[in-house]
Amino acid sequence: MHDPFPFPPPAKLSAAIQPWAEKLGLHTLPLHFHEVAFAFTIYHLTNRVLAPALSRHYFPTIYPNFNARTKLNWDVHIVSFVQSTMICAMALWVMWKDEERAAMGWREKVWGYTGASGLIQAFAGGYFVWDLYITLQNVQIFGLGMLAHAVSALFVFSLGFRPFLNYYGPTFILYELSSPFLNIHWFCDKLNMTGSKVQLYNGILLLTTFFSCRLCWGSYHSVRVFAEVWKAIALGNVQPEFSVEALDDGKIGGKSYESDIMMFAGEGVPLWLAMAYLASNLVLNGLNWYWFGKMIETLRKRFDPPLGTRKAEQKVGDEREKVLVEGTDVQSMPATPLVHPVKGEGYIDAMVMEKSPGGHHLAVGKTEVRNRNTQRAATAA
Secondary structure: OOOOOOOOOOHHHHHHHHHHHHHHOOOOHHHHHHHHHHHHHHHHHHHHHHHHHHHHHHOOOOHHHOOHHHHHHHHHHHHHHHHHHHHHHHHHHHHHHOHHHHOOOHHHHHHOOOHHHHHHHHHHHHHHHHHHHHHHHOHHHHHHHHHHHHHHHHHHHHHHHOOOOOOHHHHHHHHHHHHHHHHHHHHHHHOOOOOOHHHHHHHHHHHHHHHHHHHHHHHHHHHHHHHHHHHHHHHOOOOOOOOHHHHHOOOOOHHHHHHHHOOOOOOOOOHHHHHHHHHHHHHHHHHHHHHHHHHHHHHHOOOOOOOOOOOOOOOOOOOOEEEEEOOEEEEEOOOOOOEEOOOEEOEEEEEEEEEOOOOOOEEEEEEEEEOOHHHHHHHHO
């Protein structure tokens, strides 16, 4: 299936990218670089312009009162929600419509290429470039786990432009099916909906999709990738293996199929490439299993026993509750009001993040933060 993106690659841009792409061995990147840049621009503008503007409009009493750290996380979660919803819809459409992709044998899955799968690789690559960019700027906020995730994901999806395992681009991007629910859970905490039925039902969907898509679907296809890459190393054969059913149905022709799908096929799979890809894949799967356990622990803290572990009261000085969002260590305020020993309800002493003079990253500052529950407590008094 040809690339369905409505705008062809600009000739001058492709020519400028070509030498660098050849040096890196990313032979199809010039065909999709404009899509990578387009996707990155969408995510960057969403983070810097769209998310703050919409948040101030729809949450005028909540968003402006966030400290710099929470605003950063809020905007990043909006980008994640937009990206995961869009990329999953695109991947499912490609998997449904791309008949050439469906007809691939194991050789085509390793060395083959279709423009539609390249589009998914490009939009995923654009997001992970943005993700790495924002994580490096704020690594003290997001942590090393998220940095490892960004590097590994960008590396894995970039290899699709060799092309190498281009077939699995739409397959593995379906990890993101759990991300919308992950973001909704986080927003519930910030909108004073902690422990609500909305968060409960969303939590069930979150755990279900995370377990199904990332752990079951992802682990199964990771094993398939390992088997196919090992076979490619052992045999070193790049000749296409056609689907008899597809040929009998007249869906594709042998000559056009070979020229389109295998036109970028190289000679064998270097051992370093296989090891690097498999290592990155193991990192991503390992993080998914680790986050699943943390996710269950975090969700239980939002609800009362016996299923939950939420405590009736929390004292000032307790560590703020952590919410792990795909490796992001997000400090979330507890659901129950905090009581300051001197100033009463609605006040906390906390280390909060403030923007640096340059405005490019966040720095730690000691300050006193008035909780938005203060106004509610004053009204009740």
